[in-house]
Amino acid sequence: MYGIAGYGAYVPRYRIQVETIAEQWGADAAAYRTGLLLSEKTVPGPDEDTITISVAAGRDAIARAGIDPREIGACYIGSESHPYAVKPSGTVVIDALGIGPDCHVADFEFACKAGTEAMYVAYSHVKAGEMKYALGVGADTSQGAPGDALEYTASAGGAAYVMGGDNVVAEILHTYSYTSDTPDFWRREGEHYPRHAGRFTGDPAYFHHVLSSAQGILERSGLKPADFRHAVFHMPNGKFPLRAGKLCGFKPEQLEQGWVVNLMGNTYSGSSPTGLASCLDVAVPGDLILVTSFGSGAGSDSFVLRATDRLPTVQKLAPSVRDQLVDRRINLTYGKYVAYRGKIRMNES
Amino acid sequence: MISPRYHREIPQRYRLEAGRCEDCGEIHFPPRFVCRKCGGKRFAIEVLPRRGKVLTHTTIWIPPAPFEIQKPYVVAIVELENGVRLTCMVAEAPPDEVRIGTPVELIFRRLQAQPVWEVLQYGYKARVLAG
Ligand SMILES: [Zn+2]
Numbered sequence: 001m002y003g004i005a006g007y008g009a010y011v012p013r014y015r016i017q018v019e020t021i022a023e024q025w026g027a028d029a030a031a032y033r034t035g036l037l038l039s040e041k042t043v044p045g046p047d048e049d050t051i052t053i054s055v056a057a058g059r060d061a062i063a064r065a066g067i068d069p070r071e072i073g074a075c076y077i078g079s080e081s082h083p084y085a086v087k088p089s090g091t092v093v094i095d096a097l098g099i100g101p102d103c104h105v106a107d108f109e110f111a112c113k114a115g116t117e118a119m120y121v122a123y124s125h126v127k128a129g130e131m132k133y134a135l136g137v138g139a140d141t142s143q144g145a146p147g148d149a150l151e152y153t154a155s156a157g158g159a160a161y162v163m164g165g166d167n168v169v170a171e172i173l174h175t176y177s178y179t180s181d182t183p184d185f186w187r188r189e190g191e192h193y194p195r196h197a198g199r200f201t202g203d204p205a206y207f208h209h210v211l212s213s214a215q216g217i218l219e220r221s222g223l224k225p226a227d228f229r230h231a232v233f234h235m236p237n238g239k240f241p242l243r244a245g246k247l248c249g250f251k252p253e254q255l256e257q258g259w260v261v262n263l264m265g266n267t268y269s270g271s272s273p274t275g276l277a278s279c280l281d282v283a284v285p286g287d288l289i290l291v292t293s294f295g296s297g298a299g300s301d302s303f304v305l306r307a308t309d310r311l312p313t314v315q316k317l318a319p320s321v322r323d324q325l326v327d328r329r330i331n332l333t334y335g336k337y338v339a340y341r342g343k344i345r346m347n348e349s
Numbered sequence: 350m351i352s353p354r355y356h357r358e359i360p361q362r363y364r365l366e367a368g369r370c371e372d373c374g375e376i377h378f379p380p381r382f383v384c385r386k387c388g389g390k391r392f393a394i395e396v397l398p399r400r401g402k403v404l405t406h407t408t409i410w411i412p413p414a415p416f417e418i419q420k421p422y423v424v425a426i427v428e429l430e431n432g433v434r435l436t437c438m439v440a441e442a443p444p445d446e447v448r449i450g451t452p453v454e455l456i457f458r459r460l461q462a463q464p465v466w467e468v469l470q471y472g473y474k475a476r477v478l479a480g
């Protein structure tokens with residue numbers, strides 16, 4: 001049996017409300033709230049980045065796996081906001097977590113689906129018998145251009161997964177990916193903010209890839225939507241994953257637990273992995289879970305997982321996603337938010 | 350140029366690796382070459398517990414330039430569960446959230462990001478525990 005031996009998720013403490021951003025730009029907050037089905041988003045603190053988020057989530061994943069970090073043979077960090085242009089985030093993460101130096105490390109990128117890529121490759125290594133455990137992380141501190149629709153959703157957070165053949169809490173039964181050249185969203189080297197092709201982002205990009213991937217894995221596994229307890233679809237806003245789930249044949253109650261976007265925003269590479277972590281927080285042995293990510297450019301990764309008897313014994317070893325979403329939030333003003341996000345030009349010190 | 354020192358201190362800054370005197374058992378953090386208690390020179394690595402409580406604290410209103418954006422912030426002396434004390438920033442805490450005795454845990458944060466061409470520096474900060 002191969003799959004997830006330990007999982008951990010991290011949600012920053014800072015938030016900005018949709019109203020606060022709308023007020024800044026003279027926009028209609030109510031229209032954004034109902035249009036995006038989202039009321040607030042997480043904001044990374046001035047001392048947080050993809051590396052610190054990965055360490056926080058990774059520490060909880062290792063604790064839940066109950067293993068010596070030196071048994072981890074690979075560490076992959078998926079993000080579109082790696083702090084360095086040249087120097088892998090994973091080099092810092094392994095030293096902070098006590099993994100390695102006997103370890104294969106790489107950073108992954110694929111817009112919002114870099115996290116599930118990292119998970120897929122980590123899982124493949126342990127299944128191939130290359131190593132005992134491997135760590136796959138999806139984390140981001142994503143940015144939208146000021147005033148752009150993305151500013152209402154681009155947020156921060158992540159989740160980490162220790163894959164292994166021992167101590168499994170959720171067995172991975174099937175995987176499937178669907179990818180094509182679809183230019184819905186991109187950022188050229190040296191540009192500060194990404195560009196998106198307006199309406200092109202919906203049907204030809206997100207829905208085509210997410211539905212093809214989810215339907216592809218259902219077909220290959222012989223499973224039907226009613227067999228699942230939970231289903232998670234990448235959450236660029238509140239509406240898209242609910243519509244994708246409905247089009248696939250899932251009911252609202254199957255989508256609820258993994259749908260964290262209304263309080264969290266779009267954590268990019270951390271989005272569907274965090275939704276999965278939220279499902280693992282409550283799943284009972286035997287529950288089937290479907291996860292489908294989406295990355296612009298474009299592609300989707302799908303996983304079918306089944307909770308094992310060990311899952312309930314590790315759920316309380318670290319804070320749940322839902323607890324982190326509601327506990328001790330600190331709301332920021334727009335001024336504090338742009339300062340924390342480095343959007344104010346300060347004097348050289 | 351601070352990179353060489355930063356690199357040397359990674360085990361203590363990232364993983365809280367202290368030095369335990371092999372002669373008398375005294376734990377030193379940061380690690381030392383000579384035991385302050387018995388003069389011993391042989392040390393074993395001892396990873397510190399991450400939880401503790403605030404022994405004392407102060408609020409920084411006029412910080413050095415790289416920390417300007419984070420002010421006001423709290424700096425505390427934290428006593429860990431094994432009695433070892435260390436000084437660090439308290440992450441993201443409004444000053445009135447930190448009191449003597451407040452339970453905290455040590456977390457991993459970015460300590461310095463300036464100047465923009467330099468290596469990023471990471472290390473431990475304290476974070477107030479929920480509840
Ligand atoms: Zn001594």
